[in-house]
Amino acid sequence: MTQEFDHIIVGAGSAGCAVAARLAELTTDRICVIEAGPSDADLRVKMPFGLVNLLGGPRDWARKTVPQENLGGRQVSVPRGKMLGGSGSINSMAWFRGRSDDFDGWETPGWGWSDVAPAFEAVEGALQPRRLANPHPLAEGFGRAFGGNDPQSAPTPERQSAGVCHANLHDGRRWSAADAFLRPAQKTGRVEVITGAEVDKVVMDGDRAAGVLLRDGRKIAANAGVILSAGSIETPMILMRSGLGPAAHLSERGIDPVRDIPGIGANLHDHPGVGLHFAGSGSGYGLTLSQMPRWALAPFAWAFARRGVFASPTVEACAFFRAMPGEGRPDAQCHFIPFMLGWKGKAITWGAGYFADVVVSRPRSRGSLTLGADRFTPAIDLNLLSDPYDLQVLMNGIPRLRQILKDAPLDPHRAPEGHPGELVTGDALETFIRKGCGTAYHPVGTVAMGENGPLAADLSLKGVTGLTVADASVMPKVTSANTNAPSMMIGWRAGGFVADRARAAKEAA
Numbered sequence: 265m266t267q268e269f270d271h272i273i274v275g276a277g278s279a280g281c282a283v284a285a286r287l288a289e290l291t292t293d294r295i296c297v298i299e300a301g302p303s304d305a306d307l308r309v310k311m312p313f314g315l316v317n318l319l320g321g322p323r324d325w326a327r328k329t330v331p332q333e334n335l336g337g338r339q340v341s342v343p344r345g346k347m348l349g350g351s352g353s354i355n356s357m358a359w360f361r362g363r364s365d366d367f368d369g370w371e372t373p374g375w376g377w378s379d380v381a382p383a384f385e386a387v388e389g390a391l392q393p394r395r396l397a398n399p400h401p402l403a404e405g406f407g408r409a410f411g412g413n414d415p416q417s418a419p420t421p422e423r424q425s426a427g428v429c430h431a432n433l434h435d436g437r438r439w440s441a442a443d444a445f446l447r448p449a450q451k452t453g454r455v456e457v458i459t460g461a462e463v464d465k466v467v468m469d470g471d472r473a474a475g476v477l478l479r480d481g482r483k484i485a486a487n488a489g490v491i492l493s494a495g496s497i498e499t500p501m502i503l504m505r506s507g508l509g510p511a512a513h514l515s516e517r518g519i520d521p522v523r524d525i526p527g528i529g530a531n532l533h534d535h536p537g538v539g540l541h542f543a544g545s546g547s548g549y550g551l552t553l554s555q556m557p558r559w560a561l562a563p564f565a566w567a568f569a570r571r572g573v574f575a576s577p578t579v580e581a582c583a584f585f586r587a588m589p590g591e592g593r594p595d596a597q598c599h600f601i602p603f604m605l606g607w608k609g610k611a612i613t614w615g616a617g618y619f620a621d622v623v624v625s626r627p628r629s630r631g632s633l634t635l636g637a638d639r640f641t642p643a644i645d646l647n648l649l650s651d652p653y654d655l656q657v658l659m660n661g662i663p664r665l666r667q668i669l670k671d672a673p674l675d676p677h678r679a680p681e682g683h684p685g686e687l688v689t690g691d692a693l694e695t696f697i698r699k700g701c702g703t704a705y706h707p708v709g710t711v712a713m714g715e716n717g718p719l720a721a722d723l724s725l726k727g728v729t730g731l732t733v734a735d736a737s738v739m740p741k742v743t744s745a746n747t748n749a750p751s752m753m754i755g756w757r758a759g760g761f762v763a764d765r766a767r768a769a770k771e772a773a
């Protein structure tokens with residue numbers, strides 16, 4: 265082993281940065297954070313609209329599902345941030361805790377709403393999410409879709425509501441977990457960050473995690489333990505490459521099983537969704553002759569006044585609404601984007617418009633993640649729409665969303681539905697959904713905590729010493745909204761659990 269620390273955190277994403285900060289605050293231990301991607305020092309990370317240019321590039325793992333049986337064999341893209349800040353450095357920054365009963369529904373001791381609420385408070389103290397400063401008038405209009413809401417308050421999955429998003433932006437620039445947690449933690453002098461270093465596997469000493477092996481052959485030792493925060497796709501892969509996972513599958517891939525843990529890679533799920541496109545002159549942002557000066561001035565408007573197109577994180581407003589009859593809680597979410605997005609399969613889409621989707625809040629379809637033929641490429645099977653409930657929420661949700669948009673005060677920027685078109689209903693709507701369904705980019709659940717999952721309630725891997733998982737993979741069920749804030753909450757709490765265990769181990773020694 266070349267280098268030695270007390271704790272190694274694998275992955276400097278939304279959760280990993282929070283783990284580092286909490287652990288540095290609660291202990292005097294030496295912490296190493298290992299990140300596969302580069303730093304986040306790139307203008308496209310700081311400038312909200314820049315995310316459009318990051319997707320599919322070197323700062324995105326750019327994963328894809330296997331062909332999806334219920335989507336006509338289509339592969340669905342699974343973007344994941346690969347840099348300091350992780351997916352929180354390429355996301356749209358919309359800030360939601362989830363519903364309070366989401367956490368009670370995890371049915372894991374110590375993770376009910378009253379347990380997690382203080383951690384959300386702490387995370388929000390550091391991130392200070394706030395209302396978008398200069399939303400497009402269309403987003404303001406959509407935010408008033410249900411009339412009675414206070415237009416300043418954030419939309420919430422707790423009840424039927426719409427509003428302009430609250431987002432983790434400071435002074436018009438992205439404020440990720442790397443800004444709020446990692447860089448302040450580095451100032452303690454006890455947190456070392458290594459970028460451009462991809463972890464191959466955890467080095468096991470019997471049943472104890474003793475360090476990690478990097479893909480370039482370097483070994484780094486951890487006296488107290490290893491925390492995996494590589495996200496819902498990469499964390500289970502690292503575990504499997506380490507011999508921890510479903511034994512038969514590991515043997516098939518030529519990996520000697522250290523422990524047979526069938527739950528690793530199981531329970532993969534995400535929020536399925538499908539969107540409607542609206543197009544018309546004088547509508548949202550887009551490429552039109554009249555908007556050319558706006559695009560030409562956009563870099564300056566953002567640089568000097570934090571305004572204009574480049575200040576938009578794309579998703580500017582959201583709504584939560586009921587799609588299924590008899591359901592009391594909102595069961596669908598809409599992300600409202602006041603931009604003309606491409607739907608014609610062309611590299612550049614001309615025209616002005618907007619986009620609104622329907623996303624299933626509490627999906628029931630479950631898939632799995634296994635190692636592909638190459639140990640570093642996952643076979644991601646989200647198994648989208650395998651449960652008929654998910655399709656039904658989308659089938660009911662689209663006509664409901666059309667009505668919500670009709671009722672919302674969008675004039676004078678209102679535009680007709682360009683794709684698929686209002687007349688698409690019934691069987692044609694089902695075909696449209698199967699052809700267009702993607703996800704909200706919230707994969708979770710692949711290393712779930714709880715009685716039936718591989719993790720104990722303190723996020724330690726059952727049957728193994730010194731190995732903790734802290735990222736979105738630990739959620740037994742996805743929350744009813746976007747997953748960045750819950751991932752940070754998990755990281756913040758994991759830092760506390762690991763600190764407690766380290767203290768107990770020192771006292772026992």
Ligand SMILES: Cc1cc2nc3c(=O)[nH]c(=O)nc-3n(C[C@H](O)[C@H](O)[C@H](O)COP(=O)(O)OP(=O)(O)OC[C@H]3O[C@@H](n4cnc5c(N)ncnc54)[C@H](O)[C@@H]3O)c2cc1C
Nearest residue numbers: 275277278279300350351355356357358463735736746748
């Ligand atoms: C395009 C997009 C838009 C989104 N929009 C929103 C939104 O508006 N609001 C919201 O709440 N949520 C949003 N999300 C989801 C949210 O960002 C994620 O749920 C959250 O960031 C997950 O955090 P995490 O810590 O689990 O993983 P990540 O933040 O993805 O962190 C994992 C980190 O581990 C690193 N890593 C992986 N493998 C290795 C390895 N082998 N060795 C070393 N390092 C490794 C990765 O490079 C990455 O930095 C969006 C996600 C995407 C992709």
